[in-house]
Structure formats: C-alpha cells, structure tokens
Amino acid sequence: MRFLIIHLILVNHWLLNIYMSKSSIDTSLIDFWFELTSPSLSLISGYLFFYRTKEHFDFIKKIKARLHSLVIPYIFWTVTFFFVYFIMKETYLKVFHTTYWYGPILSINFTNFISVFANPPLINFWYLQNLILIIPFNFLIYYLLKNKYIFFAFFCLIIFVYSFHLLNIYFQPRFLPYYLLGCFLGYHEKYIPKIHFNKIATFASLPVLFFIAAETSHIEYEGVFQIIAKILIVLIFLIAIYNLLDSNMNSSIVTYLRDNKVYSFFLFAIHMFLYSIVQRSLLKIGLEQFLANKYYALLFNILSFSLVLIIALNMARLLKSRFSNFYFFITGR
Numbered sequence: 001m002r003f004l005i006i007h008l009i010l011v012n013h014w015l016l017n018i019y020m021s022k023s024s025i026d027t028s029l030i031d032f033w034f035e036l037t038s039p040s041l042s043l044i045s046g047y048l049f050f051y052r053t054k055e056h057f058d059f060i061k062k063i064k065a066r067l068h069s070l071v072i073p074y075i076f077w078t079v080t081f082f083f084v085y086f087i088m089k090e091t092y093l094k095v096f097h098t099t100y101w102y103g104p105i106l107s108i109n110f111t112n113f114i115s116v117f118a119n120p121p122l123i124n125f126w127y128l129q130n131l132i133l134i135i136p137f138n139f140l141i142y143y144l145l146k147n148k149y150i151f152f153a154f155f156c157l158i159i160f161v162y163s164f165h166l167l168n169i170y171f172q173p174r175f176l177p178y179y180l181l182g183c184f185l186g187y188h189e190k191y192i193p194k195i196h197f198n199k200i201a202t203f204a205s206l207p208v209l210f211f212i213a214a215e216t217s218h219i220e221y222e223g224v225f226q227i228i229a230k231i232l233i234v235l236i237f238l239i240a241i242y243n244l245l246d247s248n249m250n251s252s253i254v255t256y257l258r259d260n261k262v263y264s265f266f267l268f269a270i271h272m273f274l275y276s277i278v279q280r281s282l283l284k285i286g287l288e289q290f291l292a293n294k295y296y297a298l299l300f301n302i303l304s305f306s307l308v309l310i311i312a313l314n315m316a317r318l319l320k321s322r323f324s325n326f327y328f329f330i331t332g333r
Contacts, residue, residue: 003261017279026294035217039178046182069332081121130175145187173221197247263316265331274308
C-alpha cells in the first residue's frame with residue numbers, strides 16, 4: 001500500500017518542472033493533486049509504530065529503529081543534495097542563463113549547511129521531518145492511548161487547534177491528525193474490514209477512487225467538519241485500496257508492487273531530483289513547444305513519469321545488488 005501511494009506522490013510532483021517552462025502549457029488534463037497521499041502514509045506510520053504495543057512498549061528499541069530508518073537517511077539525503085543542487089544550479093545557470101530550480105542558489109557555507117536540515121533541498125522531505133520530530137512525543141502518546149476517553153479528548157483538541165488556528169503547531173495538518181488516528185488504530189489492533197472486489201467491481205471502482213481523491217484535494221483544513229471529512233475520505237481510500245489489492249493478489253500490478261516494495265524509500269527520496277533531470281532534458285531537446293496541446297502535455301507527463309520510475313528502480317536494484325550495505329544505510333532498512 002505504501003509503495004502504491006508513493007506512485008501517487010510521483011503523479012503529484014510531475015508538474016513542478018513544467019511550471020518553470022516559459023511557453024504556454026495546456027494543463028487541463030494533468031493539473032490535479034492527490035492530497036490524501038501524505039495523510040495516508042501518516043496514518044500507516046502511526047499504525048505500525050503502535051501496533052501490538054498494548055502489552056509491552058519498548059520505546060528505546062523503537063527509537064533505535066527510527067534512528068536507522070529515518071534520522072540517518074534524512075541526514076544523508078539532505079547533505080548530499082545540498083551539494084548536488086548547488087553544483088547543478090550553478091552549472092545550469094552558466095550554460096542556459098536561467099534558473100534550474102526554485103529558490104536562489106545557496107552558497108556553500110556553514111550557516112546554509114545547517115539551515116538545510118530545517119529546509120531540506122528535497123522539498124518532499126517535510127514528511128520525514130514530521131516523522132522524526134514526533135519521535136519524542138510518542139512516549140506521551142503511548143500513555144494517552146491507555147485511556148480511550150483521554151485520547152479522544154486530546155484528538156478532539158488537536159482538531160480544534162487546526163480548525164481555528166488556536167496555536168502554531170509545527171506538525172502539518174496533513175500529518176498529525178492522521179498519525180494520531182493511526183496510533184489509536186494500531187494500539188487497539190483494529191483491522192481493515194474485508195470487502196471482496198471482483199473484476200467488474202475492481203475496474204468500476206478505480207475511476208471512482210480517482211475522482212474522489214482528485215476532487216476532494218481542494219478542501220482546506222479550515223473548520224471541524226472539513227477536517228473530519230478529510231479524515232473520513234482518507235479512511236475510505238485506504239479501506240478501498242487495501243481491499244482492491246487483497247482481492248487481486250495474482251494480478252500483474254500487485255505482483256509488481258510486491259516485488260519492488262523494498263525500493264519504496266529510494267523512490268520517494270530521489271524522484272524529485274530525477275524529475276528535474278528528465279523533464280528539463282525533454283524540454284531542452286524541443287518537446288516544450290508541443291505542450292500547448294493538452295494531449296501532448298499528458299503524454300509528456302506520462303513519459304517523464306515512466307522514465308523517472310524506470311531510472312529510479314534500476315538505480316535502486318543496482319545499489320542493492322552491488323552495494324547492499326550502502327543501500328540499506330541510505331534507505332533505512
């Protein structure tokens with residue numbers, strides 16, 4: 001499920017480079033956003049962290065696991081791309097006399113080096129930031145979970161804080177409410193209800209899920225009912241995705257997801273960088289002039305998505321087979 005959701009994140013990010021193109025682009029077929037991707041991952045993370053911890057909660061062991069699975073990879077990718085993006089921005093500016101990426105070129109000095117840990121060059125790492133900074137609070141969350149009523153009151157308080165902007169909480173509304181809900185479901189070992197999807201139901205449900213995911217993404221985290229509605233949408237989405245996969249375990253899509261799920265973190269981490277390489281190259285060789293046609297724009301994005309996916313998975317396979325220790329070090333496995 002996480003690996004599938006990361007593919008949706010790739011779709012969310014396939015427009016970022018195109019917006020920097022100077023020509024007119026018809027985005028009517030490609031300008032949509034699945035806002036529920038990060039909330040879904042947050043809920044799954046909270047669930048897995050507290051799953052089967054009711055009888056015994058080894059907090060120290062879990063901290064060590066998070067150190068290897070989150071903190072070390074975060075430091076590696078942030079430091080690496082601080083230097084990579086500096087080199088690429090400078091080179092691109094000198095060759096093409098235009099900006100390579102968003103934001104100014106940060107000079108390499110100690111202040112900028114320290115600042116990238118708060119503002120990582122890979123902007124999708126905000127999610128990892130939230131996961132890392134919630135670690136010390138998990139101890140408190142565990143004791144809140146021991147009493148359903150106290151936890152429910154705390155959860156409602158968080159909803160009200162986001163609804164009416166009562167406090168400036170660091171954690172994003174796309175993260176904290178869903179993570180807390182996942183903690184509750186995992187601690188109490190609640191399981192997704194089984195719903196069998198036959199072939200007809202599977203194909204019929206896909207456009208419905210696409211419509212729901214895309215059309216509800218514009219709902220803001222403003223007001224109690226809007227936030228509750230977004231939480232329910234994420235729950236419905238996860239239940240549907242789980243049962244779609246469970247009902248089609250022998251399909252080629254599920255086989256692909258199962259065989260490549262070990263590359264989830266690597267794909268999540270590197271896809272923004274690969275998009276910048278692939279899409280800028282395609283634009284510079286002349287495809288930019290065709291993007292005024294909505295069908296060509298759609299084909300361009302499908303092509304770039306496919307290339308990024310192929311390159312990332314092959315890079316991951318190569319690193320895992322040739323340099324397995326290094327691969328597991330940078331992906332937190």
